[in-house]
Amino acid sequence: MEMPNPNAAILSRKAEIVARLKEVLPADAVISDPTETRAYECDALTAYKCPPLCAVLPASTDEVAAVLRICHEMGVPVVPRGSGTSLAGGALPTADSVILGVAKLNEVLETDFDNRFIRVQSGRTNLSVTGAVEEEGFFYAPDPSSQLACAIAGNIAMNSGGAHCLKYGVTTNNLLGVTMVTMEGEVVQIGGAHMDAGGLDLLGVICGSEGQLGVVTEATLRILPKPEGARPVLIGFDSNEVAGACVSDIIRAGVLPVAIEFMDRPCIRATEAFAGAGYPDCEALLIVEVEGSDAEIDAQLALILDIARTHNPVELREAQSADEAARIWLGRKSAFGAMGQINDYMCLDGTIPVSALPLVLRRIGEMSAEFGLEVGNVFHAGDGNMHPLILFDANKPGDLEKCEAFGAEILKLCVEVGGCLTGEHGVGIEKRDLMTTQYTDTDMEAQLRVKDVFDPNWLLNPAKVFPLAHTESRRAG
Amino acid sequence: MITVSSETELAKVIAGAEAPLRVIGGGTRGFAKAVTGDVLSTAGMSGIELYEPGALTIVAKAGTPVAEVEAALAAEGQRLPFEPMDHRALLGTEGIPTIGSVVAANVSGPRRMQAGACRDSLIGVRFVDGRGDVIKNGGRVMKNVTGYDLVKLMAGSYGTLGVLTEVSFKVLPATPAQLNVVVRGLSDAVAVQAMARALGSPFEVSGAAHLPGEMTMLRLEGFENSVLYRAAQLTDLLQEFGEISVDEADLWAQVRDVTAFAAQDGDVWRISVKPSDAPKLVEKLSVKSVLYDWGGGLIWALTVPGKDVRAAMVGTGGHATRVRASDRDLPVFHPEPASLAAISAGLRAQFDPRGILNPGVMG
Numbered sequence: 115m116e117m118p119n120p121n122a123a124i125l126s127r128k129a130e131i132v133a134r135l136k137e138v139l140p141a142d143a144v145i146s147d148p149t150e151t152r153a154y155e156c157d158a159l160t161a162y163k164c165p166p167l168c169a170v171l172p173a174s175t176d177e178v179a180a181v182l183r184i185c186h187e188m189g190v191p192v193v194p195r196g197s198g199t200s201l202a203g204g205a206l207p208t209a210d211s212v213i214l215g216v217a218k219l220n221e222v223l224e225t226d227f228d229n230r231f232i233r234v235q236s237g238r239t240n241l242s243v244t245g246a247v248e249e250e251g252f253f254y255a256p257d258p259s260s261q262l263a264c265a266i267a268g269n270i271a272m273n274s275g276g277a278h279c280l281k282y283g284v285t286t287n288n289l290l291g292v293t294m295v296t297m298e299g300e301v302v303q304i305g306g307a308h309m310d311a312g313g314l315d316l317l318g319v320i321c322g323s324e325g326q327l328g329v330v331t332e333a334t335l336r337i338l339p340k341p342e343g344a345r346p347v348l349i350g351f352d353s354n355e356v357a358g359a360c361v362s363d364i365i366r367a368g369v370l371p372v373a374i375e376f377m378d379r380p381c382i383r384a385t386e387a388f389a390g391a392g393y394p395d396c397e398a399l400l401i402v403e404v405e406g407s408d409a410e411i412d413a414q415l416a417l418i419l420d421i422a423r424t425h426n427p428v429e430l431r432e433a434q435s436a437d438e439a440a441r442i443w444l445g446r447k448s449a450f451g452a453m454g455q456i457n458d459y460m461c462l463d464g465t466i467p468v469s470a471l472p473l474v475l476r477r478i479g480e481m482s483a484e485f486g487l488e489v490g491n492v493f494h495a496g497d498g499n500m501h502p503l504i505l506f507d508a509n510k511p512g513d514l515e516k517c518e519a520f521g522a523e524i525l526k527l528c529v530e531v532g533g534c535l536t537g538e539h540g541v542g543i544e545k546r547d548l549m550t551t552q553y554t555d556t557d558m559e560a561q562l563r564v565k566d567v568f569d570p571n572w573l574l575n576p577a578k579v580f581p582l583a584h585t586e587s588r589r590a591g
Numbered sequence: 592m593i594t595v596s597s598e599t600e601l602a603k604v605i606a607g608a609e610a611p612l613r614v615i616g617g618g619t620r621g622f623a624k625a626v627t628g629d630v631l632s633t634a635g636m637s638g639i640e641l642y643e644p645g646a647l648t649i650v651a652k653a654g655t656p657v658a659e660v661e662a663a664l665a666a667e668g669q670r671l672p673f674e675p676m677d678h679r680a681l682l683g684t685e686g687i688p689t690i691g692s693v694v695a696a697n698v699s700g701p702r703r704m705q706a707g708a709c710r711d712s713l714i715g716v717r718f719v720d721g722r723g724d725v726i727k728n729g730g731r732v733m734k735n736v737t738g739y740d741l742v743k744l745m746a747g748s749y750g751t752l753g754v755l756t757e758v759s760f761k762v763l764p765a766t767p768a769q770l771n772v773v774v775r776g777l778s779d780a781v782a783v784q785a786m787a788r789a790l791g792s793p794f795e796v797s798g799a800a801h802l803p804g805e806m807t808m809l810r811l812e813g814f815e816n817s818v819l820y821r822a823a824q825l826t827d828l829l830q831e832f833g834e835i836s837v838d839e840a841d842l843w844a845q846v847r848d849v850t851a852f853a854a855q856d857g858d859v860w861r862i863s864v865k866p867s868d869a870p871k872l873v874e875k876l877s878v879k880s881v882l883y884d885w886g887g888g889l890i891w892a893l894t895v896p897g898k899d900v901r902a903a904m905v906g907t908g909g910h911a912t913r914v915r916a917s918d919r920d921l922p923v924f925h926p927e928p929a930s931l932a933a934i935s936a937g938l939r940a941q942f943d944p945r946g947i948l949n950p951g952v953m954g
Binding site: 229286300303310318323563580 | 931
């Protein structure tokens with residue numbers, strides 16, 4: 115993965131830039147010592163590392179604005195950073211960039227249960243948003259796997275999803291408003307506690323723009339009343355095709371489970387060896403969870419199990435207790451850890467139409483043999499969001515490159531069958547160079563023009579999302 | 592009137608246009624119509640292109656009648672989650688509403704509060720921008736964060752950024768049973784509190800409307816036993832608010848289409864606010880008639896002609912759209928703060944540099 119060469123003029127002005135930033139921030143909020151900036155050299159895509167020029171940790175919207183005004187005036191690129199959990203390299207710095215971390219912005223500003231929203235500073239972690247409202251019986255719906263650590267700022271930048279989006283949607287469907295600072299340092303309020311935009315849906319385009327249009331410092335989020343209860347079932351099949359058909363039949367029957375998770379045999383075996391959740395040794399496994407009162411759950415699960423039985427499952431397991439429910443989820447929740455136990459892995463995030471599932475899994479199996487790399491599939495089956503985990507050995511020369519090439523082929527296949535490169539992780543640097551497989555130059559140009567409006571000098575997270583060749587002339591300007 | 596039957600033809604028309612174009616679908620939502628230019632109709636680009644019930648996705652050309660989309664979904668026991676309004680009764684318009692116009696105006700009904708707006712179900716668009724370029728964004732899968740989300744930007748852009756040619760939606764199962772829990776005799780302020788109580792419960796209320804002087808209605812949808820159970824739970828929960836009954840009357844299409852105002856003279860405003868702000872705002876407005884939807888978050892206000900409700904909204908968040916008016920002096924859309932207006936103008940200039948698509952409609 116190429117990154118642009120750092121701008122030598124900026125590197126030579128480091129002392130001056132740091133001094134200017136220290137004029138507007140407390141001394142301990144500007145990190146410029148090379149031993150300390152290394153803490154910001156990468157995010158969760160650890161294969162790529164580069165310490166930034168410096169990192170700043172502003173503690174208010176005003177401080178963010180002051181930082182951006184200086185960087186704008188001095189022409190210094192800025193890379194916004196939430197908690198640094200991006201799997202796509204969204205927070206990867208360049209040597210000539212300032213990392214703007216929002217970690218100090220972690221307050222709850224307002225909770226309003228009558229109007230069902232919470233207003234938080236954007237550095238607050240996803241799970242702690244729910245933590246602030248759960249005593250009153252509410253929760254914040256988007257639940258990325260990294261929810262213990264990931265920040266709302268990053269969730270908004272990547273339009274994060276999670277296992278429960280089939281019912282509750284992703285970040286953009288749960289975001290009511292933001293306070294955002296533009297690259298020029300102007301503070302704008304978009305949306306609020308009311309629903310829908312009065313003019314163009316700027317909130318809609320900001321969410322998922324990967325920190326390229328502005329720095330969000332506060333967010334108004336929709337909160338929902340917690341369901342009375344939830345319960346999963348586990349269904350095992352001896353073929354991926356049949357499991358896929360079962361998912362489709364459940365959806366067609368009019369039930370809307372809150373989650374339908376899919377695991378294939380390599381993943382099942384790895385998690386069994388790691389977590390011992392007691393999964394059957396079968397080709398495909400579904401975990402289907404529904405919500406409601408006990409009686410409502412019983413009724414929905416009865417319908418789902420009736421449908422499953424018509425597909426001759428090798429295993430049907432209904433949770434009779436909270437403990438059994440936890441065991442059903444245990445393997446799924448340990449899947450990444452289990453694969454990581456075997457080797458290094460790369461986690462992909464393509465989405466496909468559910469109907470293409472059998473074809474895609476078969477092709478992934480064939481490619482796995484061709485590339486000589488193992489792969490396990492975990493999958494939000496209800497919405498078609500796949501997470502193939504490709505195993506490789508980072509210490510073996512050439513293995514990472516081979517793994518990336520394999521991953522690229524899988525993502526191209528996702529696009530080919532009518533899907534997309536990324537369902538919830540974002541493009542970052544990881545999928546940047548594959549954008550041309552999904553979008554024509556004209557499609558991409560329309561997106562670049564949006565950035566031209568918000569950030570005419572292309573200083574915010576400039577080397578991400580789009581192939582470098584497509585943005586070179588703009589970044590140079 | 593210029594009619595086109597394909598995206599290619601549309602691109603040629605726009606690229607070659609030397610004067611402004613007034614873009615319409617079925618022409619039934621005329622409140623945001625441009626006043627000058629040739630009329631360009633998208634109704635000729637029609638037809639459902641893909642529908643996969645097992646994947647909850649449908650793709651249709653922009654000129655497809657809404658009724659055709661809804662009928663195809665109903666045949667498979669599914670529906671558009673956001674319950675789009677039909678503007679014909681309220682505006683006294685005729686014609687066939689198109690699915691593209693639903694997207695262009697981000698039209699949503701009572702279920703918006705629970706299931707999201709049109710823009711939340713919209714997963715892909717194709718459009719021709721003001722340069723005549725054909726652009727696609729999003730696609731036919733419901734989770735997609737590849738590149739910027741121009742899908743949302745196009746929803747509610749009223750044809751000012753581009754002319755839609757194809758739209759894709761995530762759909763949902765239709766529900767076999769429906770009940771209303773009805774509370775009578777509530778003041779507006781108490782009604783909004785009662786609706787907040789219901790909406791803060793786990794009983795999945797999919798409609799919450801208050802018809803002053805008549806009743807406060809809470810809609811429950813789902814499988815029959817579940818709906819019965821939740822109706823009983825809600826009745827318990829709301830006991831302190833007054834006389835409660837449960838019925839099967841389906842008045843939601845009337846709420847959705849604001850039919851109560853159809854035969855009454857006056858201007859009609861659609862006001863989006865924080866629900867608890869709604870009753871006080873309505874008091875300040877001195878309206879002729881009012882209807883609360885979305886648990887109070889959406890006010891439909893009937894006022895004397897020429898009244899500007901926005902003057903009363905200073906200091907309250909939210910926005911007001913003028914949906915019906917006898918004179919056109921007041922802007923249709925809520926004026927934006929200067930900083931946002933500059934961004935919006937910048938986007939329009941990028942997508943439609945010659946300013947030929949529905950000029951003046953949004954500013």
